[in-house]
Amino acid sequence: MTVFLWLPVLVPTVLGAIIAWRHSDAFARFVPLVVALVILACGIALVAKGQVVTSSVLRADATSSYVLLCVGAVAVVALWGGLSAQSLDVRSDALICAFLAAMSLAVLSDNLGVMWVAIEATTIATAFLVGHAGTRGATEAAWKYVVLGSVGVAIAFLGIVLVYASSRASGAPTLSWVALTSGGISLSPHLARAGVALAVLGFATKAGLAPMHSWLPDAHSQAPAPVSGLMSGVLLSVAMYAILRVQAVGAAHIGVGLVHGMLLTFGLLSLAVAALLTLTQRDYKRLLAYSSIEHMGIIALGVGSGTSLGLMAALLHMLGHGVVKAAMFVVAGRVLNVTGSSRIASVTGLLKRRPDLGWPFLVGSAALLGFPPFVTFFTEVAILVALTEAGLWWAAGAAALLLLVTFIGIARQVLSMALGAPDLHPESGDHALVADRPSRFRTAPVAIALLSGAAISFLALVFVPVLGAAAAALGVSR
């Protein structure tokens, strides 16, 4: 079984190095997709096995196996959908491989320090992907992303340093997550408290939670479509995974109140920011980015509820949101190709003009807004229920209200794009960046993603055991 631990890290590293070195286009285009499929397969294998697998510094328990599966699924959707005429250059393909290798390492390492190094490495791998267009906007987005991302993650590093220092009290300092949560060692409480709080704050920056979210809309709107999908579905989720690991350390030593209070605050603030800025949004890629902040807020609330229902729903929401959002960014990227503008006002009549793009865009938006039968509906309800059960009815009420506002904001914008007469802006066709014709090969991943977004709801019984095991691995069994 240990092969499934090493493949997700080694395959992208080796293949990425090969394409960076060979510089041949024909082969390189498909490499990121192959890598994503390997990661997805390993994730499924580890989840199906359902046991803890350990090999040197790598370790997979139910939580990491499940998140690896999420990473693989989102990456397949984003990269398959992103295979297009306007392909990224070889350097970008190699950087995507490096990004996936780092994400796999972050999820599969048993060491908080190695996890930190891997998450910081993703900032490095994605910096030039965000700035890929080379325009003023792209350069600005890349600068803000790297500065805020690195400073945020540096705070997390300070937190991890303090956690490590706090474990000196037990004689053998360690960063091994298993050792830190096993209860076999004692941490000095002051240091551990400061360390856990700083680590959660730092990783929350990377997870795009408000009020540290300001890099996210810029980066997501400027990056090429598949990269936006990867950042939204993979990067944010893995940062959230890091928060889960840190909060488990906190839970084992200093209680959960501090971390859960932070997550509830960040979650509600994220929902508020998303609600305010989707109402007045004029750019549809930024609209999707604010929707990501909203969904990260929902996940933070689920974890912050402190119940096992909330945590399981948050983990399921991570998968549902990730695949749907990756598909949505792919569709948005193609709409941009067709219309040449990312302004909401310059896109109308998408359903009539390009039904192959309009319908997925409309259906995907419904999934993001939490319509049944999509899994996001059930997980959002479950998280609200979990909050109420935990006695946090005020948080549940505020969240429901903010979700409603966001719903109105996004629905209004998306309907104005999908409906209307297609010939309102006849000139917009002239701005097309690249020829983009309907193609089954490129519609397929979007369709698969949206279908699985709905199917997961009905397959929930399949997921319940692994989600339960994941919650138990994080020390939440209430």
Next chain:
Amino acid sequence: MNASLTSSLVTTAVGVLLLTAVLQTWRRSAAGSVRLLVIQGLALATLVAALGASRGDVQLLVVAGVVALVKAGLLPWALGRTATGRLVERDSAVRPAIGLLGATVLTMFAYAVSDPLRGGDQSAAARAIPAGMALVLIGFWILLTRHSAVSQLVGFVVLDNGIAMVAFLTSDGLPLTVELGATLDVLLVVVILRTLTTRMRNTHGSTSVDDLTELRD
């Protein structure tokens, strides 16, 4: 190495680290900022070497070499290639005096709140932990008050030096793999930001963060 020598080496290194950080808030020229970073990197390496020698820890001495190479050599070199000439006009949002005052207040604040982190340890190393926190806060202060890309990079490096100081003073540094990985990450981040600075100069015609106003809601 005898205890009093270690103690005075640690104290001196910490003093230099703190002084160079405070001076950064006051410096106007890019080349001067980078020279201060070199001194700061050497002081950090000295601190690590002193701790390593006092404990007879060979691994820590190796780390000291790496710190000297990266923090006093590669990082300032990468920065210095961008930092030619003067910083942009009106680099700082605050007057130099306010900048210095801010750094002073932050240092006092760090000393006031860092006491619990020492855990009653009275060694020279433990007594210096608040200085590390002060460096972290001063790094933030520079990031907040400076507007040129190079100054922001300097702030980031000062912040990172502070974190490294805390790591070495509280627990003799992290495990070697993590330490090396983190050092490499920071180096790459600085190289990337340097490249972006060059690109910013090409696309925006300046390297002032104030000119980054294209993206807004």
